[in-house]
Amino acid sequence: xxxxxxxxxxxxxxxxxxxxxxxxxxxxxxxxxxxxxxxxxxxxxxxxxxxxxxxxxxxxxxxxxxxxxxxxxxxxxxxxxxxxxxxxxxxxxxxxxxxxxxxxxxxxxxxxxxxxxxxxxxxxxxxxxxxxxxxxxxxxxxxxxxxxxxxxxxxxxxxxxxxxxxxxxxxxxxxxxxxxxxxxxxxxxxxxxxxxxxxxxxxxxxxxxxxxxxxxxxxxxxxxxxxxxxxxxxxxxxxxxxxxxxxxxxxxxxxxxxxxxxxxxxxxxxxxxx
Amino acid sequence: xxxxxxxxxxxxxxxxxxxxxxxxxxxxxxxxxxxxxxxxxxxxxxxxxxxxxxxxxxxxxxxxxxxxxxxxxxxxxxxxxxxxxxxxxxxxxxxxxxxxxxxxxxxxxxxxxxxxxxxxxxxxxxxxxxxxxxxxxxxxxxxxxxxxxxxxxxxxxxxxxxxxxxxxxxxxxxxxxxxxxxxxxxxxxxxxxxxxxxxxxxxxxxxxxxxxxxxxxxxxxxxxxxxxxxxxxxxxxxxxxxxxxxxxxxxxxxxxxxxxxxxxxxxxxxxxxxxxxxxxxxxxxxxxxxxxxxxxxxxxxxxxxxxxxxxxxxxxxxxxxxxxxxxxxxxxxxxxxxxxxxxxxxxxxxxxxxxxxxxxxxxxxxxxxxxxxxxxxxxxxxxxxxxxxxxxxxxxxxxxxxxxxxxxxxxxxxxxxxxxxxxxxxxxxxxxxxxxxxxxxxxxxxxxxx
Numbered sequence: 001x002x003x004x005x006x007x008x009x010x011x012x013x014x015x016x017x018x019x020x021x022x023x024x025x026x027x028x029x030x031x032x033x034x035x036x037x038x039x040x041x042x043x044x045x046x047x048x049x050x051x052x053x054x055x056x057x058x059x060x061x062x063x064x065x066x067x068x069x070x071x072x073x074x075x076x077x078x079x080x081x082x083x084x085x086x087x088x089x090x091x092x093x094x095x096x097x098x099x100x101x102x103x104x105x106x107x108x109x110x111x112x113x114x115x116x117x118x119x120x121x122x123x124x125x126x127x128x129x130x131x132x133x134x135x136x137x138x139x140x141x142x143x144x145x146x147x148x149x150x151x152x153x154x155x156x157x158x159x160x161x162x163x164x165x166x167x168x169x170x171x172x173x174x175x176x177x178x179x180x181x182x183x184x185x186x187x188x189x190x191x192x193x194x195x196x197x198x199x200x201x202x203x204x205x206x207x208x209x210x211x212x213x214x215x216x217x218x219x220x221x222x223x224x225x226x227x228x229x230x231x232x233x234x235x236x237x238x239x240x241x242x243x244x245x246x247x248x249x250x251x252x253x254x255x256x257x258x259x260x261x262x263x264x265x266x267x268x269x270x271x272x273x274x
Numbered sequence: 275x276x277x278x279x280x281x282x283x284x285x286x287x288x289x290x291x292x293x294x295x296x297x298x299x300x301x302x303x304x305x306x307x308x309x310x311x312x313x314x315x316x317x318x319x320x321x322x323x324x325x326x327x328x329x330x331x332x333x334x335x336x337x338x339x340x341x342x343x344x345x346x347x348x349x350x351x352x353x354x355x356x357x358x359x360x361x362x363x364x365x366x367x368x369x370x371x372x373x374x375x376x377x378x379x380x381x382x383x384x385x386x387x388x389x390x391x392x393x394x395x396x397x398x399x400x401x402x403x404x405x406x407x408x409x410x411x412x413x414x415x416x417x418x419x420x421x422x423x424x425x426x427x428x429x430x431x432x433x434x435x436x437x438x439x440x441x442x443x444x445x446x447x448x449x450x451x452x453x454x455x456x457x458x459x460x461x462x463x464x465x466x467x468x469x470x471x472x473x474x475x476x477x478x479x480x481x482x483x484x485x486x487x488x489x490x491x492x493x494x495x496x497x498x499x500x501x502x503x504x505x506x507x508x509x510x511x512x513x514x515x516x517x518x519x520x521x522x523x524x525x526x527x528x529x530x531x532x533x534x535x536x537x538x539x540x541x542x543x544x545x546x547x548x549x550x551x552x553x554x555x556x557x558x559x560x561x562x563x564x565x566x567x568x569x570x571x572x573x574x575x576x577x578x579x580x581x582x583x584x585x586x587x588x589x590x591x592x593x594x595x596x597x598x599x600x601x602x603x604x605x606x607x608x609x610x611x612x613x614x615x616x617x618x619x620x621x622x623x624x625x626x627x628x629x630x631x632x633x634x635x636x637x638x639x640x641x642x643x644x645x646x647x648x649x650x651x652x653x654x655x656x657x658x659x660x661x662x663x664x665x666x667x668x669x670x671x672x673x674x675x676x677x678x679x680x681x682x683x684x685x686x687x688x689x690x691x692x693x694x695x696x697x698x699x700x701x702x703x704x705x706x707x708x709x710x711x712x713x714x715x716x717x718x719x720x721x722x723x724x
Contacts, residue, residue, distance in 0.1 A: 013557070014557045017554075017557040017558045017561075018557060018558070018560070018561030018562070019561070020558070021558045021559060021561060021562045022561060022562055022565060025562055045581045045582070046581075048580050048581050049577065049580070049581060101463075102463075102467060104467075105463060105464050105466075105467025105468060105470075105471070106467045106468075106470050106471040106474065107471055108471075109467075109468040109471050109472065110471045110472055110474075110475045113472075113694065114694070115694075116655075116693070116694040116695070116697040116698040116701070117690050117691075117693055117694040117697070118655050118656045118659045118660075118693060118697070119656070120656065120659045120660045120663065120671075121659050121670075121671065121674055121689065121690045121693050122690070123663070123674075124674055124675065124677070124678030124686050125494070125686055125687070125690065127678070128493050128494060128678075128683065128686075129490055129491070129493065129494055130490070131490065203570050204570040204571060204572055204656070204657075207570045207572045207573050208570075208572040208575075208660040208663075208664075211572070211575060211660075211664060212660070212663055212664065212675070226573075227572075227573070230573055230575075230576055231575075231576060233576070234576030234579070234580070239580060242576045242577055242580075243577070245573065246569050246573045246574070246577065247569070249568075249569060249570055249573045250565075250566075250568040250569035250570075250573075251568070253568045253569070253570065254568040257568070
């Protein structure tokens with residue numbers, strides 16, 4: 001049943017169209033990239049990009065290379081480290097600001113003043129401040145997710161209908177009951193959304209931070225993470241590997257978002273009506 | 275003349291009447307001073323058809339039957355006036371000296387009488403307010419009584435005075451409104467808590483860096499160092515609000531943002547609209563779009579440098595790319611969010627595909643488009659900084675990165691603060707633009723809050 005569903009989906013008109021478009025795109029890319037070789041005339045922009053076939057050949061060579069997987073591992077570690085820190089600090093902070101007016105008044109303006117500064121502008125300051133490169137990358141990653149998570153938690157908690165709280169209070173619910181039964185379930189969807197957005201930003205930030213700071217603790221090479229992998233491929237002139245790196249980051253980012261989405265779905269089963 | 279208790283009753287009755295609702299306090303007092311209260315028993319006649327029209331009436335409580343003369347071609351001749359309703363407006367009409375209706379109270383009724391001539395005279399002293407009240411009278415006459423338009427046109431205006439003093443009047447009211455808002459804000463605890471927050475933040479920075487010299491903090495530039503540099507006429511590191519260099523960096527960053535943002539909007543909004551509008555187009559293009567989207571924009575940096583020559587184009591390309599994805603995706607979601615029945619209704623009423631597109635799809639997607647533009651301008655700054663740090667000459671990201679390389683640490687913080695300020699201003703501009711273009715939505719949201 002599910003197999004036939006899947007194959008129905010795979011061979012549906014929509015899927016075929018999508019696949020068709022992607023195939024056409026790859027063909028154009030191949031032809032464009034090889035234009036100089038084949039026609040003696042180099043197409044603008046695309047003529048400078050390595051062709052997809054070369055990219056896949058180079059990727060095939062890398063799959064057996066442990067240092068490539070080490071880059072994956074390092075980036076994942078940093079993303080999840082920064083992300084976890086952002087959750088651990090951001091969610092309570094958002095909830096505190098939503099529940100307590102005084103703390104909202106004190107924290108929120110300063111928060112709003114710092115928020116427009118792009119996380120990447122923090123990279124140099126963070127390198128100066130933190131003792132190791134590893135920590136400074138993690139800090140910038142943390143910042144990337146932190147703002148989004150706090151804002152989403154705050155928004156979610158503030159949008160709770162006051163009557164729910166009043167009803168619970170008048171029926172004798174304790175503070176903990178109100179938090180557990182009303183505030184938490186009501187904010188969970190926005191926590192999930194905020195985390196998903198934050199996860200996207202962490203990948204953006206980690207890549208850039210790795211590029212700017214030059215790869216982290218082990219001074220580049222295998223310990224550098226995927227962002228540094230791209231950068232060192234560029235510096236080393238192996239352009240195919242840049243694209244391998246880009247695709248790898250795309251896949252890694254997609255996997256983490258999907259993981260988060262599944263987890264979020266498990267945590268908020270009541271939203272699964274559609 | 276009126277005793278205070280009576281006066282407040284008159285004022286509240288006046289305020290309940292639609293045309294007078296927005297009259298400011300002092301003028302309202304003057305109007306109240308020319309009001310008289312009068313009570314009628316059930317069934318008592320208030321005025322007759324063809325009687326001299328001298329006063330305007332407002333029902334304070336009770337109810338009044340209002341019967342228009344049969345020869346006015348009104349669509350509805352009989353009407354019951356209740357508390358807050360206004361009748362007897364013939365008294366303020368130009369060239370109308372007699373009553374056009376007969377009125378009688380249905381139950382025990384209290385009414386306010388205002389002499390029409392005196393009222394007009396009062397409004398002449400404040401034409402801006404007078405015009406609004408008269409416009410409301412005209413609306414009222416048109417809407418509530420279904421009389422021909424020509425009667426509402428008899429409502430006097432103060433147009434000659436309008437041009438000169440309306441501007442001033444509205445300026446005064448917006449000023450007054452701002453002052454009022456500021457004063458309520460100052461009375462709330464918010465500004466003081468905010469100051470406490472800033473003070474805590476700054477003093478933590480200052481204490482940890484400059485006074486206690488905590489282990490890791492001591493390498494950081496302290497607030498006094500940063501601010502003296504920033505506002506110094508002869509900056510030690512060569513960057514302050516007095517150096518033209520500073521504005522050059524800001525200008526170049528802004529130029530890049532503007533170029534990339536408008537390009538991304540120009541391409542992203544139409545693409546998003548078509549993606550949402552045509553199912554076929556979406557099925558072809560969207561998967562390709564989804565393949566590219568998970569790749570972080572910043573991972574494009576080296577490829578952008580390879581593809582585009584020079585140091586300027588790669589930075590703009592990166593900024594553009596970030597904005598483009600955000601704008602396109604949100605526009606598409608916006609089109610998808612439109613209730614299908616709107617398009618169907620438009621088609622049923624004979625709208626062409628193009629008309630449906632222009633009058634249903636574009637306005638319907640607007641809220642999402644502007645959310646997208648908000649995100650777009652944010653990510654534009656985000657990737658601009660990265661682009662400028664890695665490649666490029668000038669710009670605020672470049673300032674931060676070179677300051678780090680040259681160990682001119684206060685410049686890093688100046689660059690960061692400037693980025694924050696400029697970034698905030700640009701997104702505020704986008705938000706204001708959105709609010710301006712979608713005033714219907716702003717009102718809807720404001721109503722939703724109540």
